[in-house]
Amino acid sequence: MKRKGELFCSLRELVLCAVCVIVSLGSICATCPRNCFCPPMSNNVYCSRGNLDIIPDGIPFDTLELTLNDNKFKNPVLTRRNFTNLSSLKNLYLSGCGIESIAIDTFSGLTKLKWLDISKNDLKFIPDFTFRGLNLENFFINENPGIQFSSKAFAGLSTRGLYMHNCALRNLSLEVLRPLNGSLRALWLYENQFEKLDKEWLYLLRSLSHVRLGKNNFHCNCELTWLYEFFVKEDSIFSGGDAPSCSSPPSHRNKLFNALKAGDFTCELPTFKKVDAIFESELGKLTCTASGDPSPTLYWIRPDGTTETYYPSKTQPKDSEGVMYITNPQLTDKSKYKCIANNPAGNVTFSLNLAWPIAKEKPMDSTTVGRTPTTSVNKVNTIENKNTYEWTVNSKAEKNMGIVSTTDKVKQFSIVDIVGAVIGTFLLTLLICALVFHFYYRRRERLRYDDKRCCENKKHKNVYTMSDHDENCIKMMIQRNSEHIHS
Numbered sequence: 001m002k003r004k005g006e007l008f009c010s011l012r013e014l015v016l017c018a019v020c021v022i023v024s025l026g027s028i029c030a031t032c033p034r035n036c037f038c039p040p041m042s043n044n045v046y047c048s049r050g051n052l053d054i055i056p057d058g059i060p061f062d063t064l065e066l067t068l069n070d071n072k073f074k075n076p077v078l079t080r081r082n083f084t085n086l087s088s089l090k091n092l093y094l095s096g097c098g099i100e101s102i103a104i105d106t107f108s109g110l111t112k113l114k115w116l117d118i119s120k121n122d123l124k125f126i127p128d129f130t131f132r133g134l135n136l137e138n139f140f141i142n143e144n145p146g147i148q149f150s151s152k153a154f155a156g157l158s159t160r161g162l163y164m165h166n167c168a169l170r171n172l173s174l175e176v177l178r179p180l181n182g183s184l185r186a187l188w189l190y191e192n193q194f195e196k197l198d199k200e201w202l203y204l205l206r207s208l209s210h211v212r213l214g215k216n217n218f219h220c221n222c223e224l225t226w227l228y229e230f231f232v233k234e235d236s237i238f239s240g241g242d243a244p245s246c247s248s249p250p251s252h253r254n255k256l257f258n259a260l261k262a263g264d265f266t267c268e269l270p271t272f273k274k275v276d277a278i279f280e281s282e283l284g285k286l287t288c289t290a291s292g293d294p295s296p297t298l299y300w301i302r303p304d305g306t307t308e309t310y311y312p313s314k315t316q317p318k319d320s321e322g323v324m325y326i327t328n329p330q331l332t333d334k335s336k337y338k339c340i341a342n343n344p345a346g347n348v349t350f351s352l353n354l355a356w357p358i359a360k361e362k363p364m365d366s367t368t369v370g371r372t373p374t375t376s377v378n379k380v381n382t383i384e385n386k387n388t389y390e391w392t393v394n395s396k397a398e399k400n401m402g403i404v405s406t407t408d409k410v411k412q413f414s415i416v417d418i419v420g421a422v423i424g425t426f427l428l429t430l431l432i433c434a435l436v437f438h439f440y441y442r443r444r445e446r447l448r449y450d451d452k453r454c455c456e457n458k459k460h461k462n463v464y465t466m467s468d469h470d471e472n473c474i475k476m477m478i479q480r481n482s483e484h485i486h487s
Ligand SMILES: *[C@@H]1O[C@H](CO)[C@@H](O)[C@H](O)[C@H]1NC(C)=O
Pocket: 053, 054, 055, 056, 073, 074, 075, 077, 078, 079, 081, 082
């Protein structure tokens, strides 16, 4: 009985083995890595959620599809050595493996690779040429928040589909995608943080058959009109996913592109918030502050025509500010400095006629001496008498449009625009009056004061006294209702 049983057992093993050999002609029966599942005849190895901390040994050489999703690798760096014996792979899934970086040429031995998924990892930076030599159909990099790409990260790669949603991308340079120009047909960039895309992207988008840009933070001003127009014209390219939407300006928040019109994408002509001229004995500081949508670029133009340029801060969009110092000034009687604020809606110019203080030696007044030298008082006079300013608006839409447009084009402005402009002019006039009156009054007071020569201290408040820093400041605060220029 015992012998018979043993014979039976070995017979059964024999039969099993035979079956095994038959089944595994060319394929594998015996070698499937632990914690993995290898369906017979399929050349596929599934090791999802297998508690593997390395890529297991024993993966058959001829495996076509390897799925390693959701195994937390103990070594977060992938290199070429990790895939040495897998050159037949067509599909490789490495989603959720805790990968932090991928060395250059890691996959370059996998010449047949078509699908590569490195989603849901902790990839932070992709250096140049990482994927060179690969010729993919679909490349998934989704859900790697904060990932950054070196400008040649995709150089040498070609792929038909690139999927990078939920990557917290905000400033992906078009340079990064340029190597894919030609091969790329589908690009998914939804749920990122793009606020704007340069119009250059149009060249890429035009070549695609499918694109997803929904759920970003687009700032819908005139700079994005091109994307809106592309969306309207090529709506089939956008089909299947959420339409792009706006996060700002507030009036457009959470509106989908298909709920907007081209006229909704407007820019706002710059407005000056403040123009300062502060003088010390050998130094002048000119400050110009302006806002607009988008934040304007500022230029200070010196009387000789030389220019200083101040680009708006990219990280914190707020008022643009340009500060120019004039040292050792060689100013003539009237020197015109100009601050120009420029954005796509147009140019606004603020001209400032500055006369540098001429230090006339005058006998000091005993009462004035207290805190300030007499020369400062002279400075004040010079500035008061000679400094003037003017400003002009010059938009792309309307050449030489004044603050109040008196041309036949008035009808193009809304009531709000005109009222705003009128109020602006009124404020300006008021300011000029106030300044003139102020200076006149101050001068009169000084004359009166001079007459009395040494007077009581109570008059002091009418005398122009300089600060310890011997500086004088002209401030012009002009606030206008913002003008919306449709571009
Ligand atoms: C990749 O290879 C390195 C060195 O050979 C090894 O330390 C690491 O564990 C491997 N990574 C995986 C995920 O198998």
